[in-house]
Amino acid sequence: MDTVQQGQPEFGERYGEAVGSAYDRMAEEYDVFDAETPFLINDSRVTRATLEALRPRWEGKVVLDVGAGTGLQTAQFAPRARRVLALDLAADLLRKAREKVTGLGCRNVTFLHGDATFLPLPDGSVDFVCCYGDVIGLIPDYATAIAEMARVCRPGGTVTIEYDNKWHVGLLWRPDELARALRARGMGDKRIWTYTYLTRAERVDFIYKTYTGREMTRLLTGAGLRVVRRLGLHMASSIVPEPYQTVYKDGQPLYDTFKRIILALGRLDALLQASPGMSRVGYAAILVAEKPDSR
Numbered sequence: 001m002d003t004v005q006q007g008q009p010e011f012g013e014r015y016g017e018a019v020g021s022a023y024d025r026m027a028e029e030y031d032v033f034d035a036e037t038p039f040l041i042n043d044s045r046v047t048r049a050t051l052e053a054l055r056p057r058w059e060g061k062v063v064l065d066v067g068a069g070t071g072l073q074t075a076q077f078a079p080r081a082r083r084v085l086a087l088d089l090a091a092d093l094l095r096k097a098r099e100k101v102t103g104l105g106c107r108n109v110t111f112l113h114g115d116a117t118f119l120p121l122p123d124g125s126v127d128f129v130c131c132y133g134d135v136i137g138l139i140p141d142y143a144t145a146i147a148e149m150a151r152v153c154r155p156g157g158t159v160t161i162e163y164d165n166k167w168h169v170g171l172l173w174r175p176d177e178l179a180r181a182l183r184a185r186g187m188g189d190k191r192i193w194t195y196t197y198l199t200r201a202e203r204v205d206f207i208y209k210t211y212t213g214r215e216m217t218r219l220l221t222g223a224g225l226r227v228v229r230r231l232g233l234h235m236a237s238s239i240v241p242e243p244y245q246t247v248y249k250d251g252q253p254l255y256d257t258f259k260r261i262i263l264a265l266g267r268l269d270a271l272l273q274a275s276p277g278m279s280r281v282g283y284a285a286i287l288v289a290e291k292p293d294s295r
């Protein structure tokens with residue numbers, strides 16, 4: 001994938017293809033990165049606890065995991081759901097997800113290599129749709145992806161999305177993004193996240209679209225869903241500048257002291273996540289929405 005020019009991020013025409021192949025090249029190291037990066041350790045602690053709290057909505061039911069990657073959330077659902085449909089653009093990540101759930105002894109997962117903007121599923125066929133890990137920020141046609149999630153969700157079912165939040169504490173360290181955020185009124189902007197492969201001398205700049213809470217709520221409402229809960233992630237921990245959150249050497253985070261600080265701040269964030277004021281300034285947020293039962 002081409003490196004984007006700082007200050008002028010655009011998705012470009014073949015962004016989806018580029019994203020799929022960049023993630024495919026990450027397949028062998030994705031889970032190592034996930035397990036070692038303090039930001040992602042904090043993230044998966046919140047997403048895991050959130051899905052656990054939502055378990056009555058998906059246990060024994062049909063779950064769709066949109067942007068399943070290596071199966072972080074799929075592996076949580078599989079032992080207790082009736083059936084899990086795990087969809088992703090990156091075939092090599094799905095191969096890793098398959099290994100993971102097979103290792104758990106689960107045979108109720110169907111892997112779908114495809115695009116979130118065109119879900120190969122009938123209307124109303126899923127009880128619970130999960131789209132975690134900022135997948136929605138990577139999709140240029142995000143409105144169509146949300147409409148698709150709402151379409152396949154049955155009346156009375158749930159759609160939950162994790163997204164990158166526009167206004168976050170870390171903007172203090174990102175003057176370029178702050179300037180763009182101030183220019184984009186009423187809606188989110190684009191955020192650049194640079195990934196340096198652990199196993200090769202290559203880096204890739206991912207462009208993530210950010211959202212305001214109001215904007216994401218509007219998108220979900222426009223697709224016929226009703227938002228019932230909002231949680232913030234990475235409020236306090238975003239005070240630590242981004243390079244210290246992700247820089248690696250020899251496959252390990254370079255700054256061990258920062259790792260400890262970020263993990264401690266993550267525990268503070270877990271206490272603050274439901275506070276309406278604080279959740280507005282997190283690096284990311286989760287919305288839980290229901291599809292009204294028409295009966």
Ligand SMILES: C[S@@+](CC[C@H](N)C(=O)[O-])C[C@H]1O[C@@H](n2cnc3c(N)ncnc32)[C@H](O)[C@@H]1O
Pocket residue numbers: 016019020023066067068069070071072073087088089090093114115116117131132133134135138139
């Ligand atoms: C940061 S990963 C998150 C994976 C997983 N949900 C997790 O939390 O570990 C983002 C994933 O979104 C997938 N993705 C991006 N755009 C997509 C699209 N249009 N349709 C399906 N998957 C997509 C990528 O291939 C990648 O696996």
